Amino acid sequence: MRRIVVVGGSLAGHRAALALRGLGYDGRLTVIGTEPHRPYDRFPLSKGFLTRQTDRAGLAIDGAPADVVWHLDETATGLDLAGRRVIVGDRRALRFDGLVVASGARPRDVVLVQGALGAFVLRTVEDADGFRADLEARPRHVVVVGGGLIGAEVAAYAVARGHHTTMVEPSDLPTVKAVGRPVAEHLLRLHRAAGVHVRRRTRMRDLDVRAGAVTGVVLEDGSRLPADVVMMATGTTPNVDWLRGSGLAISGGLQCGPTLHARGSDRVVGAGDVIRVPQALLGGESPRVEHWASTLAHADLAAANLLAGPGKGLPLSALPTFGTTIHGARIRAVGFPQVADRSRVLWGSVEAGRALVALGRGSQIVAVVSLDAHERLEPLVGQLRPGSSLDDLRTVSGVLR
Template identity: 45%
Template sequence: MGSFSQIVVVGASLAGLRAAQTLREEGYTGELSLVGAEPHLPYNRPPLSKSVLTGDDDVALPGADDVDVHWRGGRRAVRLDTGGRTVALDDGTSLSYDGLVIATGVRPRRLPEEQMTLRGVHVLRTIDDATTLRRALATDPGRVVIIGGGFIGGEVASTVRHLGHQVTVVDAGAVPMDDTIGERAGRWLAVHHGKNGVELISGVRVVEVTGKDGRVSGVRLSDGRTVPADLVVAGMGVVPNTDWLNGSGVHVDDGVVTSAELFADGVSDVVAAGDVARWPHGLFGGELVRVEHWANANEQGAVAARNLLRGPGQAEPFDAVPALGTRVHGTRIQWAGLPRLADESSIVTGTPEDDKFSVAFTRDGVLVGAVAVNFPKEMIRLRKAIAAREQLAVTI
């Protein structure tokens, strides 16, 4: 720790804040800069698709307003020079470092610009996105089309339907969230959306968002249909914010590729954490994974900071079981591990018909993932089993 006097954290969401807080908690007393692309202090993102849309602006993260840092809000990193150990910002300034935390997160996939500029077309990633969407919903748009039935799309559909609007979700998959919660739970979720008044159109792609007089009017699908729309929310997934690392020598491949201890490949003074980090996970045979979960960012930011201070020789691998939960139309859905890695799956408790069940996912007989609907105690059990690499006989 004595070798560090200037540490820069690039990215001021949850992972970046946790890294900065942990550096101070571990006794680092040198210069500490926190660079955030948004002008706001670090805040909590999960409420953006839920309570913020209904009028609750409480997104505070504990300690965000009193962490001892040189705050660089409203500034983006545009270039990294690992040889000269500098981070260039978009205002022309440059920050020197002897330790760097990359926590730049992700950004939403966007429609072509001419479609994004239509009035009534929205994305949802920031607090400003959420308040803009809330104002649009307050004008009673009538027909809301959500592109993408994933995590964010499902939460927005649930919230907007609760507000009384007509909602259609268009999803390219056969069932919503099948890459996250698997086909069985995805089938249940499709039915659950329907029971709560959401029209789900599955297995088709959006070809174009159409407009009239500069305002959105519909969504044209790959099967030739056009769905009328007064408001569109594009929830088509995200991409890691790594453009600023081009030419830096940091290995980038669907995120910042790191060691198990979160050090950027071959660089002992740079670590990565949160949605942007892609690391070999010890519980899953060293499979490179990138996890877009709140809990992962929270835990990983702290571990990355501690490992940076300790150095590669004394660092600990990050092998926490990924886990997240959501509520869709009032129903609790949780998942843990990486169900997408499985070659077999089975319902192990409960039934989808009762809206209370759990699904186990295995690879070569070893538990790698779990999903629970309205079954938190079962999720606790299965998550512990994933951490213990238990074997479980399941059938597809």
């Protein structure tokens, strides 16, 4: 391959380009990114960056790939597979022999907040800058719409700064899909103890915007929450619009095979938030995973398998992992908590704030979550494999007591 194009100028794209060069690829390498910046790490935006433990310089990603042509502040708008061309903007085309799709995802409600002062999503460093500036100005009424990980992190930050903070969550339990029921119940107790007003089983109907600035949130039942600042943390949509009509499978994200080759072309691989890939632990189901560590694993494997070809490529074996700290509770997880329907405490006490929890779907173990017990999680990671049950993990965890 003499020409490889990487569509996506964030962590996945940068890592894929770095991996390609590290594997000895010396052909023309082009990266297309929609932001004007060189790639930076988004992971701290809802964490250390908000609290000023990390500054802009701290978001920089080390190890810029050598001899890369960067097309920044540009957007891929189409893909001609037969002609091996990525269309950029209105009509300019970049030819390729190999393509890495790392176009990521965008906040679901980005259009809703545009033009409304005080209304935010959290995806870019500019988003985080603006939100932080609003909360540092003076006491505010803050409404966080969405109770997933980002929503929980933002709510914890806002209430810790002394703001009147309300979380609006349509399910009965915030963060349950991210960490499972036992730890999510613990986080709900911590939210309430910290002063976060949690409105469960409640949906937002609209933003109340007057004179160009947000003044409240209108709920599904017609009631209204006053708000000076609103954070929309309602999930993301994969950036696959530019792939429509290309012949690639893009249902709910770019559909990839186990080697991360896109379904529809052996010359295309995918990495990061945009892809869906079969997971052996889930019997071949293909969830979309949006975690920092998974993005790195995808990018490394995608680069290697693009060069090797689908016949020699290795399947993805790394399980998703993530970590967060919310109201001081240090949480780490491996696997797929979002599909769990049962749980078992393997060690410690969730109520006491130190525990190791196994999550299962039916008899299959699908995830393990640690609460201030990261060192106890590591020995169990290797036990998460197809056919492992909750009883298997309970036996293994006996050595931890």
